[in-house]
Amino acid sequence: MNANTSSTAVLGNGSAVAWRDVPELPVQQLVDLAAGQIENGGRLCAWFGVNEPAGVRIVAVIAQDAENALLVARSEPFSGGYEALTPRHAQAHLFERELWEQHGIEPRGHPWLKPVRRDRGDGPAVVDFYRVEGSEIHEVAVGPVHAGIIEPGHFRFQCAGEEVLHLEIALGYQHRGIEEALVNGPDRRTWSRVETIAGDSTVAHATAHALVMEALANVEAPLKAQWLRAIGLELERVANHTGDLGALANDVAFLPTSSACGKFRGEFLNLTALICGNRFGRGLVRAGGSRFDVDTARSKRFAEQLRAARAGVEEAAGWLWDAASVRARFEGTGMVTGEQAAEIGLVGPAARACGLVRDVRYDHPAGWHRFAQVPVAVWPGGDVFARARVRWLEIQRSGAFLEEQIEGAPEGEERVAMPEPGPDTLAVALVEGWRGETCHVALTGARGEFRRYKVVDPSFHNWTGLALALRGQAISDFPLCNKSFNLSYCGFDV
């Protein structure tokens, strides 16, 4: 690791550090430190501001995957601006735009400084877009309201004929102000807000929040709860990947797999409801453990239904991989290279489909994943086919994990009493949600209340990947490319 680490606090996943022990640097040194770490294999997990009487501090969280380490550092309070990190490392581009939007700090030299979610009264997309000029060029604007049951966002394509030269994505429509609403918590509303950051990733966000809460209070959830959370998380993964395989099939008009996967996705959601009553895992995870237990009779029912659903998906996916017409549409479509993926900091299946071995469960295991591993699913290629293959590998591997784990519930309670969060403490947790790295960072104040709560949904890293995948692509392939990523609007917008 870089010699710079003496200027950072080194944390494990789901751990905390006293705020005063987070090394403090002049802002430009913090930028240099982040740049140096990224050059040495680091990834930017979070880069956000904290208000202080004397200005704003930037907090940086950088993952060194090979070292199982999360490096945390902060700047001295300052105001005005600083020389941006983005020109050196593109993966910072949205973080720096967000910092500018939320705190008025200008990252000087940022090549495309504009709001991330802010609305000036006409909707977030009413801003200048990158334009390609030329008599043959036309612009296509799509959204915010789309042609399906799907969240809102705005897509602006610059096209020459069918070919997309550039796609810019403007989001913010789903902004509910969750980070701001969490400040001064935790209170009785906190859990429901965390569980609705991104509804299809309820267990991932809830687990990240629970880890943060437990780190702040210096307790560990009982093994039973860690086991339940892992089951919930892998079910969430299998359900969403199954739904997306079906949706990918639908987008290339391959209806047998589309129909079957739509049905089996529901079966996996029903398994989550079998544990906690809610198909999206609401209430499953709580600070200090879980609200539910699974007895032998329930786990037996779970195992039977799981086996049936797995067999069904296996069959439906078989048809998909067998069809030459499907392969012809998937292969070579929506390419993102491994270099691009590393440069923009892709996470999750989208990164693994570019050949990057990058998985929080493997690099920074926390909870039950320390004891029971799921092999990392990697596929080279970076196209729709690769992303579909990674999803399929993960359905199989997480499915096998579930089948094995459901038989082996650890003994003991599922929940322990939670002490109050410690004061003036910073805690970090990463969880590998089905879309990728889900990062929560909490900073408490003097009374143990949240002074700042930062949520980085995997989609925050990955929307840029979709924009790159469209370059040189026919615009008619947008739905297919979009579905292969299937990113969250509300998770991005928070």
Added chain:
Amino acid sequence: MFASEVIAHRLRTGCQTLRYPAGPAPSLPDRHGGALRLDAARCPAGCDDCLPVCPTEAIQRASDGTVVLDLGRCLFCGDCVEACPEQAIQRTGDHRMAVRRREDLILNGPGREEARLAKALEEKLLKLFGRSLRLRQVSAGGCNACEADTNVLGTIGWDIGRFGIQFVASPRHADGLLITGPVTRNMEMALRKTYAAVAEPKIVIAVGACAISGGPHRDSPEQLNGADSVVPVDLYIPGCPPHPLTTLDGLLRLLGRLDENLQRVGRGS
């Protein structure tokens, strides 16, 4: 070769669409609990046990001191059921909870222990929409759970197409809107424009606690506490998210497509 396998599969599985509403409704997951019932007469004097546990302040005390439960705000987490020492709040196991008027979700006294379920549209609208209803869905700050479980209604297991209900790509093709989410400020204009683009007469359906009341995000300055702050709502379907069965029940109820005799459900614990 996949073609023969697909055909064999179809022959083996047959029709996979549930029989409901021609047959009985499937039961909800046992830990779901369904709609809540509030029997305020059971509340011991001075007991406030349920009030502080509710994440959305769905339970309040009225000016006359009685406990009031608003199912439009409720996330159905069940914390109040566990907190109540007298079982004044109970889970009914009933999936049915869609209503036509906002106040019909408020449980506040004798005769109003449960939600007052939706009646069908008035005759003129029923004639127009009863056998063919095209809806445009607008997610206005939804977390994608309500959206996902609305999408489920289009899968082969539920197949709402068989009732003539279809989600369409343009508001110009629609008879109404189905809205999810608390209506974020950033979506307000898009929602107004989408609503305006639907031809008259039109209906609006609010799905989920967010769209009914702001849900977990109520009173946050970035949102507007639900769809009826922006457009008139004709059907409210509670839940976080509503189970697909609850949403389907609401839609069929609105269209007068349910035979009440088939809809009796057993009372859960």
